[in-house]
Amino acid sequence: MTLPGRAGVDLHLDVAGTGIRAGLASALREAIATGRLSPGTRLPASRALALDLGIARSSVTECYAELIAEGWLIARQGSGTRVAARPDAPASTPAPIHPEPRSIPAATLVPGAANFAEFPRSAWLSAARRALAVAPHSAFGYGDPQGRPELRRALADYLGRVRGVRADPERIVITAGFADGLGLMARALHTRGAHTVAAEAYGLGLYRRVLADAGLAPTSLAVDDAGARIEDLAGPNPPAAVLLTPAHQFPSGVVLSPERRSAAIAWARGADAVILEDDYDGEFRYDRRPVGALQGLDPERVVYFGTASKSLAPALRIAWMVVPERLMPAVLSARGPMETVSALEQLTLAEFITSGACDRHVRMRRQSYRRRRDQLVDALTRSGADVRVSGVAAGLQAVLELPAGTERRVLHVARERGVMVSGLSEFRQVSAGDDTRAREGLVVNFSAVSDAVWESALAELCRIIP
Amino acid sequence: MTLPGRAGVDLHLDVAGTGIRAGLASALREAIATGRLSPGTRLPASRALALDLGIARSSVTECYAELIAEGWLIARQGSGTRVAARPDAPASTPAPIHPEPRSIPAATLVPGAANFAEFPRSAWLSAARRALAVAPHSAFGYGDPQGRPELRRALADYLGRVRGVRADPERIVITAGFADGLGLMARALHTRGAHTVAAEAYGLGLYRRVLADAGLAPTSLAVDDAGARIEDLAGPNPPAAVLLTPAHQFPSGVVLSPERRSAAIAWARGADAVILEDDYDGEFRYDRRPVGALQGLDPERVVYFGTASKSLAPALRIAWMVVPERLMPAVLSARGPMETVSALEQLTLAEFITSGACDRHVRMRRQSYRRRRDQLVDALTRSGADVRVSGVAAGLQAVLELPAGTERRVLHVARERGVMVSGLSEFRQVSAGDDTRAREGLVVNFSAVSDAVWESALAELCRIIP
Numbered sequence: 030m031t032l033p034g035r036a037g038v039d040l041h042l043d044v045a046g047t048g049i050r051a052g053l054a055s056a057l058r059e060a061i062a063t064g065r066l067s068p069g070t071r072l073p074a075s076r077a078l079a080l081d082l083g084i085a086r087s088s089v090t091e092c093y094a095e096l097i098a099e100g101w102l103i104a105r106q107g108s109g110t111r112v113a114a115r116p117d118a119p120a121s122t123p124a125p126i127h128p129e130p131r132s133i134p135a136a137t138l139v140p141g142a143a144n145f146a147e148f149p150r151s152a153w154l155s156a157a158r159r160a161l162a163v164a165p166h167s168a169f170g171y172g173d174p175q176g177r178p179e180l181r182r183a184l185a186d187y188l189g190r191v192r193g194v195r196a197d198p199e200r201i202v203i204t205a206g207f208a209d210g211l212g213l214m215a216r217a218l219h220t221r222g223a224h225t226v227a228a229e230a231y232g233l234g235l236y237r238r239v240l241a242d243a244g245l246a247p248t249s250l251a252v253d254d255a256g257a258r259i260e261d262l263a264g265p266n267p268p269a270a271v272l273l274t275p276a277h278q279f280p281s282g283v284v285l286s287p288e289r290r291s292a293a294i295a296w297a298r299g300a301d302a303v304i305l306e307d308d309y310d311g312e313f314r315y316d317r318r319p320v321g322a323l324q325g326l327d328p329e330r331v332v333y334f335g336t337a338s339k340s341l342a343p344a345l346r347i348a349w350m351v352v353p354e355r356l357m358p359a360v361l362s363a364r365g366p367m368e369t370v371s372a373l374e375q376l377t378l379a380e381f382i383t384s385g386a387c388d389r390h391v392r393m394r395r396q397s398y399r400r401r402r403d404q405l406v407d408a409l410t411r412s413g414a415d416v417r418v419s420g421v422a423a424g425l426q427a428v429l430e431l432p433a434g435t436e437r438r439v440l441h442v443a444r445e446r447g448v449m450v451s452g453l454s455e456f457r458q459v460s461a462g463d464d465t466r467a468r469e470g471l472v473v474n475f476s477a478v479s480d481a482v483w484e485s486a487l488a489e490l491c492r493i494i495p
Numbered sequence: 496m497t498l499p500g501r502a503g504v505d506l507h508l509d510v511a512g513t514g515i516r517a518g519l520a521s522a523l524r525e526a527i528a529t530g531r532l533s534p535g536t537r538l539p540a541s542r543a544l545a546l547d548l549g550i551a552r553s554s555v556t557e558c559y560a561e562l563i564a565e566g567w568l569i570a571r572q573g574s575g576t577r578v579a580a581r582p583d584a585p586a587s588t589p590a591p592i593h594p595e596p597r598s599i600p601a602a603t604l605v606p607g608a609a610n611f612a613e614f615p616r617s618a619w620l621s622a623a624r625r626a627l628a629v630a631p632h633s634a635f636g637y638g639d640p641q642g643r644p645e646l647r648r649a650l651a652d653y654l655g656r657v658r659g660v661r662a663d664p665e666r667i668v669i670t671a672g673f674a675d676g677l678g679l680m681a682r683a684l685h686t687r688g689a690h691t692v693a694a695e696a697y698g699l700g701l702y703r704r705v706l707a708d709a710g711l712a713p714t715s716l717a718v719d720d721a722g723a724r725i726e727d728l729a730g731p732n733p734p735a736a737v738l739l740t741p742a743h744q745f746p747s748g749v750v751l752s753p754e755r756r757s758a759a760i761a762w763a764r765g766a767d768a769v770i771l772e773d774d775y776d777g778e779f780r781y782d783r784r785p786v787g788a789l790q791g792l793d794p795e796r797v798v799y800f801g802t803a804s805k806s807l808a809p810a811l812r813i814a815w816m817v818v819p820e821r822l823m824p825a826v827l828s829a830r831g832p833m834e835t836v837s838a839l840e841q842l843t844l845a846e847f848i849t850s851g852a853c854d855r856h857v858r859m860r861r862q863s864y865r866r867r868r869d870q871l872v873d874a875l876t877r878s879g880a881d882v883r884v885s886g887v888a889a890g891l892q893a894v895l896e897l898p899a900g901t902e903r904r905v906l907h908v909a910r911e912r913g914v915m916v917s918g919l920s921e922f923r924q925v926s927a928g929d930d931t932r933a934r935e936g937l938v939v940n941f942s943a944v945s946d947a948v949w950e951s952a953l954a955e956l957c958r959i960i961p
Contacts, residue, residue: 076665079639084637084639084832085639085640085641085827085832086639086641086665086827087640087641087823087824087827087828088832141637142636143635143636145632145633145634145635145636146632148632148635150627150628150630153627153839154623154624154627157620157623158620161616161619161620162616166611166612166614167611168611168810169609169611169614169808169809169810170608170609170611170808170809170810171550171607171809171810172809172810173545173550173551173552174551175551175552199542199552205671205835205836206833206835208831208833209833209835235832235833238831342635342636343635343636343637343638344634344635344636344637344638344834344837344838344839345837345838345839346834346835346836346837346838347837358553361551361552361553362553364551365674366550366551366554366701367672367674367675367701368810368812369671369672369675369812369835370671370812370837371810371811371812371813371836371837371840372810372811372812373619373810373811373840374837374839374840
């Protein structure tokens with residue numbers, strides 16, 4: 030993400046949709062360490078930076094506070110937050126400033142970003158108009174905390190058709206995003222006596238915090254070329270659940286192998302455990318044999334989670350889960366008596382789905398993302414770059430695998446050239462007892478930028494990769 | 496609320512927006528005890544009843560389970576839930592069935608109900624169209640968990656103008672309803688070391704559960720003709736906070752006296768405590784000297800809570816709080832990194848407010864509610880009923896005070912005649928050590944029904960009151 034040069038500097042910060050504070054802090058540390066931000070430079074006000082990045086002001090102030098505590102920044106009443114003088118940088122040595130203005134606009138290719146110019150504003154407004162026209166008066170009152178029946182019916186049909194989910198509207202719970210649903214399920218499992226939940230060793234730290242907040246200890250499950258290592262779940266003290274991204278492991282992009290899919294179901298049955306299936310980008314598959322949701326194999330052992338964040342927009346704060354029958358009472362009890370998601374938006378989404386507008390929108394975006402994916406693979410092949418591209422069968426991002434010890438350097442060069450990508454190792458969730466070495470690579474989100482920016486970014490990427 | 500006669504009986508159930516399960520259970524017990532539901536009568540399926548009442552199915556199933564455990568109902572596989580035979584009702588004595596069909600349609604005058612026919616559908620859709628047309632692309636991404644800046648700016652202006660709230664947009668937090676905000680604040684207070692929160696002795700049980708879920712013990716504060724008895728807060732171990740409805744005590748309708756307003760602020764300062772001001776219907780005042788929000792007296796000691804549920808519709812799930820500066824970090828930390836409320840709905844509400852549509856809508860509804868209030872007072876006066884009407888200076892309901900020992904009987908007759916009102920004593924929150932006698936009365940929500948239904952209900956009320 031590129032910030033306007035509020036203080037005479039362009040701040041190019043790699044901030045993913047979540048884990049924002051850590052990402053912001055590390056980007057700032059790097060910019061100061063490399064001299065891109067020189068001593069005395071005034072940083073944007075926390076409020077302005079938060080607005081520009083579309084993140085919480087508290088994330089920015091906490092990040093600033095952290096860097097002040099570490100000595101990178103100093104804050105003075107009335108003069109804002111500035112880059113501190115570095116005692117280890119002799120005044121006679123000018124800090125290495127970026128030698129020339131970049132030739133391309135900064136390209137945000139970090140996971141979590143999306144091309145919000147693609148939000149179907151007029152189709153959405155039409156759906157809202159139709160939904161409002163037919164909504165019963167009672168829809169404006171207090172509603173069912175499980176969600177509007179219209180939306181649950183629409184989703185049951187849609188998920189069955191598109192993802193092979195076996196969904197009864199009575200088992201669907203509408204939530205304010207995936208994290209909200211995961212939190213509900215975690216509290217439900219906790220009240221039923223669960224203590225630990227295994228989660229893939231690569232993923233977003235936020236979800237581990239959601240589990241921990243509900244009183245569940247997250248443990249790490251290694252990921253290899255066939256997806257999460259289900260066999261590692263075997264043992265005398267199995268976790269109560271495992272959180273998986275079977276269709277497209279996040280962020281490595283690996284698809285869980287057929288053997289491991291069966292093994293996961295067998296494990297859950299044997300251990301009396303549940304699988305939490307995070308199907309965050311299941312609509313976007315590019316190969317000829319789409320892999321259905323794991324939930325279809327055993328709806329009583331798998332909790333299916335889907336979201337409108339990837340297919341439409343995170344701003345809607347609408348997601349859903351399909352819950353095994355025996356867990357429904359605990360989930361509804363964790364939800365409490367109040368609905369969380371606006372009934373009007375739920376009715377609009379129901380209309381958007383049943384009218385076919387959602388299918389049209391997803392189809393258009395899938396075509397455009399597939400083209401981007403192809404361009405990425407073709408360009409890297411033509412450039413002769415010594416890199417393996419993985420995770421390209423589906424989703425909004427791919428991984429360019431890098432030799433050990435090179436990720437940091439490549440990331441640095443990419444950012445210098447205005448290509449904002451994330452490192453695979455940044456998503457590693459280290460747990461006690463896990464001494465495997467981090468995998469390295471670039472996580473390239475090819476969905477979020479315009480065609481012009483994408484072409485330049487692609488050319489830069491080909492030059493950068495060793 | 497009147498249910499269609501699914502099993503050959505009309506079920507008239509008094510269910511407020513919250514405390515639903517208890518209300519449903521007590522209404523069913525009464526219907527069975529009085530013979531309105533005779534032995535063997537099949538009850539609606541829990542799903543159908545939940546849909547009809549617009550409540551969670553779990554509320555219905557839990558209520559049924561409770562009544563089965565108590566012996567009022569029996570459940571048999573395949574034949575649903577039925578009214579149990581009563582051993583104390585000799586078979587030779589037919590249960591007293593309602594003698595004749597009611598002459599008026601059932602009137603729902605319970606608190607929490609609203610006339611959802613009044614939702615301004617077309618003005619809301621226009622606001623949505625304008626908001627979508629100008630929203631920046633970034634508005635469709637992950638947003639500020641504190642809420643959209645556009646809405647916070649609009650609310651800061653609106654609340655200052657309409658309620659005398661001193662609100663900086665930076666101190667406003669958008670929440671998914673009042674209970675969501677109260678929960679956030681309760682968790683924030685708990686992390687800052689709070690243990691107990693005083694709440695008015697009359698109110699909704701739900702809010703005490705929200706406090707308790709956050710680890711805070713609720714205690715009871717008596718309410719008299721001048722509002723909550725602030726002087727009772729004095730003592731060696733003051734609570735960390737007190738939850739008040741100063742503008743219009745819920746449900747008694749009393750306005751907190753000027754002396755007690757000052758005393759509340761003085762107490763909070765002296766005890767280093769905060770006042771949680773629930774201004775749920777502050778827009779609807781009918782007298783000539785509107786009482787501003789308590790928050791205006793000391794924004795650092797009062798947390799102001801407002802909601803779109805009463806002025807627009809509960810279905811929006813949008814509310815707000817204005818937070819003292821020192822509590823902001825704890826509140827934002829309790830919120831976490833994710834936004835909860837749809838950004839599109841926030842932008843729509845911001846546009847609805849700034850365009851003046853909100854003022855027009857509230858003004859129209861205030862006039863109509865004031866007329867209803869006047870009609871209620873006039874009709875009772877003309878009928879010569881021996882009843883004191885209180886709580887009529889503001890809000891959507893009034894209290895008809897009843898002599899001790901008569902509420903139960905009057906409620907019963909009213910319901911028999913199709914007038915669904917609540918008893919004041921139902922809202923009493925009994926705490927340990929509180930041995931005051933319950934006040935009795937009818938809580939009459941005059942805002943929720945059509946003119947025709949209101950006229951008949953009013954005539955019935957005048958006949959019923961002793």
